[in-house]
Amino acid sequence: xxxxxxxxxxxxxxxxxxxxxxxxxxxxxxxxxxxxxxxxxxxxxxxxxxxxxxxxxxxxxxxxxxxxxxxxxxxxxxxxxxxxxxxxxxxxxxxxxxxxxxxxxxxxxxxxxxxxxxxxxxxxxxxxxxxxxxxxxxxxxxxxxxxxxxxxxxxxxxxxxxxxxxxxxxxxxxxxxxxxxxxxxxxxxxxxxxxxxxxxxxxxxxxxxxxxxxxxxxxxxxxxxxxxxxxxxxxxxxxxxxxxxxxxxxxxxxxxxxxxxxxxxxxxxxxxxxxxxxxxxxxxxxxxxxxxxxxxxxxxxxxxxxxxxxxxxxxxxxxxxxxxxxxxxxxxxxxxxxxxxxxxxxxxxxxxxxxxxxxxxxxxxxxxxxxxxx
Numbered sequence: 177x178x179x180x181x182x183x184x185x186x187x188x189x190x191x192x193x194x195x196x197x198x199x200x201x202x203x204x205x206x207x208x209x210x211x212x213x214x215x216x217x218x219x220x221x222x223x224x225x226x227x228x229x230x231x232x233x234x235x236x237x238x239x240x241x242x243x244x245x246x247x248x249x250x251x252x253x254x255x256x257x258x259x260x261x262x263x264x265x266x267x268x269x270x271x272x273x274x275x276x277x278x279x280x281x282x283x284x285x286x287x288x289x290x291x292x293x294x295x296x297x298x299x300x301x302x303x304x305x306x307x308x309x310x311x312x313x314x315x316x317x318x319x320x321x322x323x324x325x326x327x328x329x330x331x332x333x334x335x336x337x338x339x340x341x342x343x344x345x346x347x348x349x350x351x352x353x354x355x356x357x358x359x360x361x362x363x364x365x366x367x368x369x370x371x372x373x374x375x376x377x378x379x380x381x382x383x384x385x386x387x388x389x390x391x392x393x394x395x396x397x398x399x400x401x402x403x404x405x406x407x408x409x410x411x412x413x414x415x416x417x418x419x420x421x422x423x424x425x426x427x428x429x430x431x432x433x434x435x436x437x438x439x440x441x442x443x444x445x446x447x448x449x450x451x452x453x454x455x456x457x458x459x460x461x462x463x464x465x466x467x468x469x470x471x472x473x474x475x476x477x478x479x480x481x482x483x484x485x486x487x488x489x490x491x492x493x494x495x496x497x498x499x500x501x502x503x504x505x506x507x508x509x510x511x512x513x514x515x516x517x518x519x520x521x522x523x524x525x526x527x528x529x530x531x532x533x534x535x536x537x538x539x540x541x542x543x544x545x546x547x548x549x550x
Contacts, residue, residue, distance in 0.1 A: 204247035205256040206268055211305040217288060217295030218275055221302050222246045224256040224266040225310060232313040234264040234492055235306060237299070239321030239328050241347075241460075241474055242280040246270040249322065253460055253483050254469030262493045264316075267306050269299050283327035284360040289352065291335040291383050295328065300336050318490050320344035320393075322460050322474065323403060327351075330411060333390045334382040342391040344486040346460050347403050350410045352378040366404030375414035389418050392448045393489045395482050397456030405452065412437075412450055419447045426450075434480060449489060453478050 206222035236259070240249035246268035250256050259266045271279045281288075281295060288294035307314050317340050321329035326348025333343040334351040353369055354360040362368045369375070392415055396408040416422055419441065426437035433454035440446050453461045459474035466481040487493045 204250070206247050206250055206266075209267070209302065209306070211302055213298065213301030213305060215298045215301065216293065217282075217298035218272060219295060219298045219302075220246070220270040220272060222268045222270060223306065224250070224259055224268075226260045226263060226265070228263070229265060229310065230263045232311065234316035234318065234490075235267060235303070235310075235312045236264055236487075236490075236492070237267045237269070237303060237317070237319040237329075237332075239269060239281060239299075239319070239325030240271070240279070241321070241323035241325050242278050244279065244322075244474065249325075249460075249475075252462070252470055252472050252475030254462075254466075254481075255483055257468050258483060258487055258493070262487065264492055265306065265310055265312055267302055269302060280324035281321075281328035283324050283331060283349065284354040284356065286352075286355050289328070289331035289335065296331060296335050299328075299332055300339060303336075303339055314339075316341055316490075316492075318342045318344070318492075320346065320486060321348065322346045323348065323458065333392070334379045337383060337385045337389055340390040342393070342490050344393040344395070344482075344489070345408075345411060346395040346482060347397065347400055347407075347458055348394075348411065349403060349407045350375055350378075350414045351382065353407075353410065363407065364403050366406040369406075369410045372413045372417070375410065376417040379414060379418055389415075389447075391446065391489075393486050394448070394450040395453065395461060395486075396451075397453045397458060397461070397476070397478070399455055400458045402458035408450055408452070412448060415448060421447060432479070446489070451480075451482075451485075453480060 206224050209221035209223045211221055236255060238246070238249065238253070238255050240246055250266070250268060256266055271281055273279060276282055283289060285294070289296055291297070303317060306312065307317065319329045319332050319340055320343065321327070323346070326345040329343050330345050330348055330351045333340055349363055350369070353375070354363045359368070370378070392411070394408050394411055396405045398405055416439065419439070421439045421441065424439050426439050429436050435452045435454070437450045438446055439448040456476055456478045459476040461478040461480045461482040462469045462471055462475055463479050463481040464471060464477045465479070466484060468481055468483055469475065471477040484493070
């Protein structure tokens with residue numbers, strides 16, 4: 177565990193990097209989802225269903241990051257645009273400020289990442305209801321998320337592996353690597369990850385599932401100073417044993433400045449891919465040359481459309497790879513210091529009932545901005 181001076185310094189740095197609430201986004205392409213469930217996590221839900229949805233269509237679940245909304249993340253990532261073109265349904269759970277003051281999914285709260293409990297159960301209920309209402313293909317349900325949404329996507333794959341065929345985690349963290357605010361801060365900085373066998377055991381103990389397990393597409397910026405890139409390696413370590421890939425060597429390829437590792441099982445089926453996006457900070461990789469999505473806060477023009485590539489990895493669209501888009505030499509992307517919060521409105525966090533001062537105020541303010549304090 178880091179000492180207090182180091183913790184305060186890291187909190188101040190994190191507070192500077194996170195954007196404040198910005199201008200509203202254009203009209204949302206999402207519709208409210210009036211689903212019937214106990215909703216113990218008290219989450220909202222939105223959907224996008226193409227007018228000409230094929231029979232037994234796939235479903236993609238999309239989890240936004242901190243300070244974002246479902247509509248804002250969809251506008252930035254372009255998932256609903258891709259859904260219209262390729263015929264799949266979209267489900268977008270949304271955090272409420274009453275649950276987390278900075279709209280982060282509570283990936284570090286044990287009750288919210290446990291099967292049949294909290295936010296995890298709310299999302300599972302939404303998925304089940306969505307597949308029933310629209311008669312979707314239960315064998316082709318996928319989930320993706322950014323940052324806290326990525327960590328929650330990892331939690332959903334661990335707690336409800338029977339629901340998902342695959343997942344994509346962007347700048348996320350391993351399942352159950354933290355169970356408190358101090359641990360969450362340490363893991364975000366890349367400190368104190370549990371041993372590999374312990375990480376794997378956390379997934380195996382999260383449900384009674386015996387396989388097959390969801391495939392994984394992992395994305396992380398090499399210059400991410402909010403969630404350390406080592407967290408992607410920790411997720412790989414957590415899931416390689418699950419997929420029986422401990423002795424498998426990855427295929428490696430470089431496209432421009434970016435690198436990709438791919439693990440296949442003995443039958444040659446791709447199970448885990450990991451893409452390190454060169455020079456990119458904390459956010460979802462987009463390509464300005466692509467007509468999918470819109471760059472903004474945490475939605476970074478990195479010369480790669482992660483949205484389109486992930487959809488291809490899941491075989492929702494045609495073969496090929498978006499990794500052919502490259503960043504010109506010397507044009508490095510870093511995370512923004514400020515800007516739009518992709519649709520968040522109002523103050524970034526509520527004021528405490530009794531204002532703190534000095535060191536206490538620094539810690540409380542930064543924890544709230546980071547979404548690590550209710």
